[in-house]
Amino acid sequence: MRILTLILAASLTVAGGALAQTAPQTPAVQDRPVDPDRIIKRLDKDNDQQISQAEWTEGGRNARGFARYDTDSNGQLDMIEVQAMATALTQRRASRGQ
Ligand SMILES: [Ca+2]
Ligand SMILES: [Ca+2]
Structure with a gap:
């Protein structure tokens, strides 16, 4: 009976360890601010440094x-508006991470 208890305790310890390993860790990506330059680069197809609604959709x-x-x-997202968007997205990400 004592051996069984020991085995049980050992397997519980292993299970506990596995559980701790799969516990969600804060991904580094959540701490990184959203980069407005990257948003523009990705969406601005005609390279006018603004994102039109067509480019957006x-x-x-x-x-x-x-x-x-x-x-x-005005139907365009300029750098200032994209910067504001990036700030808003960064804040939203941060609040979701908490
Ligand atoms: Ca554009
Ligand atoms: Ca605008």
Whole structure:
């Protein structure tokens, strides 16, 4: 009976260790700020340093998101607006990570 208890305790310890290893760790990506340059580079197809609504939706994003970030409503996301978007995304990421 004592041996059985020992085996049980040992297997519980192993299980506990495995559980600790699979526990979610904060991925480094969450700490990294969103880079506005990368957003522009990825979405700006005609290289005018602005993202038009067509360029935005081409990337699979919905138009409502575009309108939210196009704060002067000129149909283009310029560097300032993309920077504001990157800041908002970074903050959202950070709050999700907590
Ligand atoms: Ca463009
Ligand atoms: Ca704009």
